[in-house]
Amino acid sequence: MQASPLLQEFHPGPALLILAWVVVWGGIGGVVTPRIYRRRDLDASKATLYGTIAGAGLGPILLIILWTKTPELDWRWNVIPSLTALGLLYWAFATYHPANLCVTSGTYVISQVSNGILIGILYGVIAIGLTLIFSILGIVSFAHGQFYMLGGYAAFFTISQTMGAGLHPIIGLLMAGLITFVIGVVFEYTLLRPMHLGKVERPGEYAILLTFGLAFFLEYSALAILGANPRKVDPFFNLGNITIGAITLPPSRVIAAGIGLLILVILLWFLNYTWLGKALRAVSQDKQAAAVVGINPLNMNTLAFGLGAMLAGLSGAALVQVLAWVPNIGALASTRSFVVIVLGGMGSLPGAMIGGIVIGIVESLGVGCFPDVSRALAYQQVFGMIIFAVVLLLKPTGLFGREL
Known part of the structure; x- marks a missing residue:
């Protein structure tokens, strides 16, 4: 029995891997980053937001820099990881549903x-x-x-x-x-x-x-x-x-x-x-x-x-x-x-x-x-x-x- 055309265009494997990257590293960044900032008596009010975005976008690459250097957080830390995270989410969507008009x-x-x-x-x-x-x-x-x-x-x-x-x-x-x-x-x-x-x-x-x-x-x-x-x-x-x-x-x-x-x-x-x-x-x-x-x-x-x-x-x-x-x-x-x-x-x-x-x-x-x-x-x-x-x-x- 042949699958319908709608099901044939679905490719959930790569999409799930991309989503797992975003969710797992975003969650790790959001939980660990404020703890590190508080442990060093630094302002942690923005650490959850910035850590989540950094993890979701660039994963351990940016998180290691964030955790070791603990810089003062401002909007510049968000630009590249935010765009990267959005790109990853779009990539996951495009992989899962390549025939969608928003992809083509x-x-x-x-x-x-x-x-x-x-x-x-x-x-x-x-x-x-x-x-x-x-x-x-x-x-x-x-x-x-x-x-x-x-x-x-x-x-x-x-x-x-x-x-x-x-x-x-x-x-x-x-x-x-x-x-x-x-x-x-x-x-x-x-x-x-x-x-x-x-x-x-x-x-x-x-x-x-x-x-x-x-x-x-x-x-x-x-x-x-x-x-x-x-x-x-x-x-x-x-x-x-x-x-x-x-x-x-x-x-x-x-x-x-x-x-x-x-x-x-x-x-x-x-x-x-x-x-x-x-x-x-x-x-x-x-x-x-x-x-x-x-x-x-x-x-x-x-x-x-x-x-x-x-x-x-x-x-x-x-x-x-x-x-x-x-x-x-x-x-x-x-x-x-x-x-x-x-x-x-x-x-x-x-x-x-x-x-x-x-x-x-x-x-x-x-x-x-x-x-x-x-x-x-x-x-x-x-x-x-x-x-x-x-x-x-x-x-x-x-x-x-x-x-x-």
Whole structure:
């Protein structure tokens, strides 16, 4: 009996040897390196990360140098072993599945990376909103994804109702931002502010329960009123397919990414060059000192929650032209946002954006390179979770987080 063509192209032996090299030497480096640094009374805070990467990439060759010389660890020690480890993993994949498009077509890989960057920019904007709330209020909003969902629906219905009036579809984006900002401000002012006034005994649990409750209310209200049928709008601008060399980019994703970058530029200008933005930054650093110079931390809390909700809503409005919109899309966005902000580093705005792009690329490559195309989308978020778990194991504070 002849094996199927799919099984004939599998060569697990060499692939398993390569993976064994990466895992075994990476594990040895991650365990032994910090012990050696601690034994010599040296800073071992980065030793696990650097030892793991050194072992996974170059094995005993670099580990012996690391253990005997115990140099001060900085990013330069990571460049070559990181690239080598990635090359080994790719080699293992190519050996195991040589007919995969990610092995045979460089253009296909570049296309997947490009799509991942485009969608990752919006992931970053969503996560920046959650980071802003965490930095100012000190809480994590479990309703963040539902504001994203609400923004998409607000844009969809605004565009649907104004289409005959000759208004540009971008009006849907503005309406989504306004609606989510107002709801966020009202929610924080009426329900979260008592927590900051000392009227709540257990503020942490109070915030979790309230934002969870808001998330359920928004999602199931949308399901009851709008139903589960997917909604989508046409691209906001008629650009046609955008071709760069051999790469073709869908216009809806390019427009959405452009909107995300514009939102990011406006947000950075607001935070750095306006009084309110500087006040928000001051409150995030030291609320008591900010109050001494005349800034009202309570008002900044309300503004921050409103802005965070608005960023999520604007991201949803930008992506309603890309994705099929259903009420439970908010739950997926919440999970992804939590992954992004922890991956980038809690409280780091640049980390949130870079984390979003990393997750976008990883998910796009994971789906595009997965051998079984029929199951690829079902595992989309799993690929991001794998990177998330690896980063947490190697650097618990995230890519740009700081030790407390």
